[in-house]
Amino acid sequence: MPDLPTSSQVSADPLAAALARWRATVDAELKGASFEKKFVTRTFEGISLQPLYTRADLAGVPHLGTAPGAAPFLRGTRKQGYKDKIWRIAQESTASDAEAFNTAIRQDLAAGQDAVVLRPDLASRAGRDPDAARPEELGVDGVSLATLDDLNTALKDVDLTAVPVNVQTGADALPIAALYLQHAKIRGVDWTRLTGAVSADPLGEWLARGELPTTLEELYDNLAAWTKWAGNHAPALHTIGVNAAMWGEAGGTATQELAFALAAAAEYLRALYRHGLRSESVATRMSFRFAIGPQFFTEIAKFRAFRPLWTRVVTAFGATADTAAGASVHAVTGHWDKTLLDPHVNLLRVTTEALSAVLGGCDSLHIAPFDEVAGSSDEFSRRIARNVHTLLAEEFSFAETADPAGGSWYVEKLTDTLARNAWALFQDIESKGGLTAALRAGYPQQLVAKAAGEKADAIAKRRLGLVGTNLFPNLKEKPLAPVSVDTNVRAAELVARVRARRRGPQSPAPISDWNARFNAALAAARDGATVGELSRMAQASATGEGAITPVVARRASEAFEQLRAASAAFAAKTGARPKVFLAKMGPVLQHKARADFSAGFFAVGGFESIGKQSFETPESAAAAAVASGAKIAVLCSTDDTYPALVPVFAKAVKAAAPKTTVVLAGLPADAAVVAAFREAGVDEFIHIRANVYELLAKFQKQIGAL
Numbered sequence: 045m046p047d048l049p050t051s052s053q054v055s056a057d058p059l060a061a062a063l064a065r066w067r068a069t070v071d072a073e074l075k076g077a078s079f080e081k082k083f084v085t086r087t088f089e090g091i092s093l094q095p096l097y098t099r100a101d102l103a104g105v106p107h108l109g110t111a112p113g114a115a116p117f118l119r120g121t122r123k124q125g126y127k128d129k130i131w132r133i134a135q136e137s138t139a140s141d142a143e144a145f146n147t148a149i150r151q152d153l154a155a156g157q158d159a160v161v162l163r164p165d166l167a168s169r170a171g172r173d174p175d176a177a178r179p180e181e182l183g184v185d186g187v188s189l190a191t192l193d194d195l196n197t198a199l200k201d202v203d204l205t206a207v208p209v210n211v212q213t214g215a216d217a218l219p220i221a222a223l224y225l226q227h228a229k230i231r232g233v234d235w236t237r238l239t240g241a242v243s244a245d246p247l248g249e250w251l252a253r254g255e256l257p258t259t260l261e262e263l264y265d266n267l268a269a270w271t272k273w274a275g276n277h278a279p280a281l282h283t284i285g286v287n288a289a290m291w292g293e294a295g296g297t298a299t300q301e302l303a304f305a306l307a308a309a310a311e312y313l314r315a316l317y318r319h320g321l322r323s324e325s326v327a328t329r330m331s332f333r334f335a336i337g338p339q340f341f342t343e344i345a346k347f348r349a350f351r352p353l354w355t356r357v358v359t360a361f362g363a364t365a366d367t368a369a370g371a372s373v374h375a376v377t378g379h380w381d382k383t384l385l386d387p388h389v390n391l392l393r394v395t396t397e398a399l400s401a402v403l404g405g406c407d408s409l410h411i412a413p414f415d416e417v418a419g420s421s422d423e424f425s426r427r428i429a430r431n432v433h434t435l436l437a438e439e440f441s442f443a444e445t446a447d448p449a450g451g452s453w454y455v456e457k458l459t460d461t462l463a464r465n466a467w468a469l470f471q472d473i474e475s476k477g478g479l480t481a482a483l484r485a486g487y488p489q490q491l492v493a494k495a496a497g498e499k500a501d502a503i504a505k506r507r508l509g510l511v512g513t514n515l516f517p518n519l520k521e522k523p524l525a526p527v528s529v530d531t532n533v534r535a536a537e538l539v540a541r542v543r544a545r546r547r548g549p550q551s552p553a554p555i556s557d558w559n560a561r562f563n564a565a566l567a568a569a570r571d572g573a574t575v576g577e578l579s580r581m582a583q584a585s586a587t588g589e590g591a592i593t594p595v596v597a598r599r600a601s602e603a604f605e606q607l608r609a610a611s612a613a614f615a616a617k618t619g620a621r622p623k624v625f626l627a628k629m630g631p632v633l634q635h636k637a638r639a640d641f642s643a644g645f646f647a648v649g650g651f652e653s654i655g656k657q658s659f660e661t662p663e664s665a666a667a668a669a670v671a672s673g674a675k676i677a678v679l680c681s682t683d684d685t686y687p688a689l690v691p692v693f694a695k696a697v698k699a700a701a702p703k704t705t706v707v708l709a710g711l712p713a714d715a716a717v718v719a720a721f722r723e724a725g726v727d728e729f730i731h732i733r734a735n736v737y738e739l740l741a742k743f744q745k746q747i748g749a750l
Contacts, residue, residue: 125446140183169214171579208240295496328370347404386512547572611650
């Protein structure tokens, strides 16, 4: 048997001819309809996804011949992928106090988790003690860590040498780092054996809060000194964090998340170079945090695209390409698409999102429990989420092949397109003076707000679906209730605790030399200094960084959840959900499609549809609608029957019950017909292009539910 020709030996002409025949066949089947509208999908990143990809689409795509473990790391940083060791199972915690965190982390480590993520709360990251913080900062977005005793409690019985511990310190690492290293020293752990991260992210904290109590330049000075110190005393720790996930959580696109991650990293490379650090020393100390969005292939492409982009940045700053492999990539299934309604669907969402991050080559992964979105997770939901890691690696065997998505014409083309677009946006940010200048001008925030608005509009019109929320709602299910916490009570408890643990009044003066400052902080931490006192030691000046527009995390389902909550409150007040009467005309084939559509449309807002029978005449349908007592009546039939039905039905309903809202299922193509129907008494039209949220909110206001 003769050898088969290689792909390079095959002429492109047969492929081109085959594609031309395929397109001709498709166009014939479309019968004049637009190919682009029917088959091309436009993403929020502005990428046009084609219905068919071939090897011809990979012309000009770089790095296709590279192997896993080789620069620029398109196919990951490990030669064997996950075959020797899977990604780190780095589940994050919703605990707000040290004891609850310790209970949860010991349970999770015993059950298979192999990394610790410790995020101090808003007050601790800002360097404020509980009695100097606002109640809404305490125990929020992390664990309250005011003293060494708190850290000792949080990490009790956690083997610091067996698993990496990743501590996200906020804008300045010194206060939390001093507590953590003193904790390790008390337990007899050599600092050189510590792995994970004790990382600061000044730009991330600035963007999250909108302001900083210390100037960025002073924070960069501290970050450079901390990175140098760690290089000598704790060389396995990452010290610089880039929280790109916040852009995705705010509704941004994959392109924006990549570009702004690169821009933040470039800013840190420049700043720390000014403070005496070589690019290699900075790049290898960085840890990136990305959110995983719901678009499966886009997310695979995002994680695959990041490594070559990061390699390009690193080499532009004079470091070797291999240096880029030293950065870690932590992926989290974000909250943006998670819902309180039909919450078990979140299990499905996080599973596909986790798979996309794994196929994209993340180093560590947090898979959110299905109830995390409510603010707290129990042992059961944490176990289910943790087991998804095991399923992906052991049962589904996604750890067996390095870069299993590599070579797919679709994935490779999408990766390249996303990388090019992200690089162009990164260059745009650089042209504006870098990320700091761009943030001051509000430019990235505006881009993300625009993208979030486009997504919100798509959700409101159901072009983007959330199963159980704006599609296929289950009115009988019990939604998750957000955890209700009396912030004043919690604040009082934490204030009492820190005051009991303070070992004497300490008002340490700032020390200008960082090494002397850090050594003093270590001693002060040992002697009982609080995070607030350590923070005052860290600040050489009292000048803060100017205010910017913060980026605020949001969830896609919030508006619809408010509608359902209003419906539930209406039911609690009146004894029944708001009702809508479906006036079904004629035989089943005549009314069923629009009756089903109408019932689903109104169920999204918590309305109960009534009216089981069908009607032969519009007069009888109108009489039944009025007799039902429903404040909304929907006429369900076909376009060709509406001219005879609508005027009679609408006028009859309005004559008998003027305040009843008359709705037509469908929207006539002729504007004159629409105007005539409105003149007859039709108030609204519901259809597949309608803004579902706006109409349901309007209906709820009309009946007094909202």
